[in-house]
Amino acid sequence: MNRTEILHHLTASSLVDLAARADLVRMQCKGDEVHLRGIIEFSNHCIRDCTYCGLRRANRNVERYRLTPDEVVELAVGIAAAGVATVVLQSGDDFAYTARDIACIIMRIKERTGAAITLSVGERPFSHYEMWRKAGADRYLMKHETANPELYTILHPGKRLEERLDALRFLKGLGYETGNGVIVGLPGQTLEDLADDVLLTRELCADMCGIGPFIPQAGTPWRDFPAGRLETTLRVFALIRLICPEINLPATTALATLDPQDGQLLALMAGANVIMPNFTPERTRGMYKIYDNKADVSLEQALAVISRARRRVAPSARHAVLFQ
Numbered sequence: 001m002n003r004t005e006i007l008h009h010l011t012a013s014s015l016v017d018l019a020a021r022a023d024l025v026r027m028q029c030k031g032d033e034v035h036l037r038g039i040i041e042f043s044n045h046c047i048r049d050c051t052y053c054g055l056r057r058a059n060r061n062v063e064r065y066r067l068t069p070d071e072v073v074e075l076a077v078g079i080a081a082a083g084v085a086t087v088v089l090q091s092g093d094d095f096a097y098t099a100r101d102i103a104c105i106i107m108r109i110k111e112r113t114g115a116a117i118t119l120s121v122g123e124r125p126f127s128h129y130e131m132w133r134k135a136g137a138d139r140y141l142m143k144h145e146t147a148n149p150e151l152y153t154i155l156h157p158g159k160r161l162e163e164r165l166d167a168l169r170f171l172k173g174l175g176y177e178t179g180n181g182v183i184v185g186l187p188g189q190t191l192e193d194l195a196d197d198v199l200l201t202r203e204l205c206a207d208m209c210g211i212g213p214f215i216p217q218a219g220t221p222w223r224d225f226p227a228g229r230l231e232t233t234l235r236v237f238a239l240i241r242l243i244c245p246e247i248n249l250p251a252t253t254a255l256a257t258l259d260p261q262d263g264q265l266l267a268l269m270a271g272a273n274v275i276m277p278n279f280t281p282e283r284t285r286g287m288y289k290i291y292d293n294k295a296d297v298s299l300e301q302a303l304a305v306i307s308r309a310r311r312r313v314a315p316s317a318r319h320a321v322l323f324q
């Protein structure tokens with residue numbers, strides 16, 4: 001599929017046909033299993049100031065927390081005991097956790113559970129990625145967010161898209177399964193940018209891609225912009241499934257936030273094959289507020305969505321218009 005065809009499918013084609021094609025490819029290439037990945041949000045401190053994110057350093061309205069390494073390890077043991085085979089360690093770009101601290105956590109979790117470990121801890125010196133790979137980390141998630149370099153720098157003051165792409169390529173070279181990601185509906189983003197996001201995901205040979213709508217967050221410069229559209233987000237899911245058939249696509253929490261009833265179900269019908277329930281302790285869960293009203297997807301809720309998808313339960317009638 002070339003850029004012109006992608007642009008056509010981002011707007012003009014039937015979503016029901018596009019989603020059905022993506023669903024078929026998902027079934028043929030990935031099977032019918034929906035993979036569960038348990039997230040631990042272990043710190044909401046961040047040294048960066050991303051324009052859209054509620055955890056940005058300049059946001060003084062956030063109550064900050066850090067879990068201790070012992071807490072993180074015990075939560076990971078709980079995830080494995082619940083039958084979830086992958087632990088995702090997520091934080092802001094928090095250098096108070098040294099490379100060695102995180103390496104020790106990885107080794108302790110590996111020793112006690114054997115679970116696959118995914119890191120989502122932001123941009124670090126390349127030597128940190130090497131240390132964590134040697135310690136046993138398997139996967140690394142780092143959303144590129146937009147393939148438009150100018151918009152990327154507006155999103156991440158002082159940063160360049162090329163730095164992030166270099167990091168993703170370096171991680172891949174170390175043998176990590178890598179995940180990039182797209183935010184759909186960013187202020188100033190065009191459909192051409194989204195087509196480039198799809199093509200960039202293919203170029204990066206990403207093993208995973210997190211696709212979520214932009215959701216405004218109080219306390220950020222972009223608090224008053226409208227959220228991204230569900231329909232466009234689903235089109236991006238379907239296109240990335242079609243163009244990267246083997247990729248893993250999580251039905252993201254951002255979709256559950258945009259549409260608590262059906263967001264993740266619709267993603268599973270448009271090519272997604274992963275859900276990431278949250279195992280962060282309740283006392284800190286509400287503090288990891290990247291965006292407003294962030295959904296809290298528990299293991300039970302994830303299993304309920306998967307069950308609806310398996311039974312081919314139709315989304316609510318209000319979505320009929322999307323699928324004409």
Ligand code: SF4
Pocket residue numbers: 046047048049050053054055056057091092093122290
């Ligand atoms: S998006 Fe990530 S790096 Fe940027 S401010 Fe939020 S937590 Fe920090």
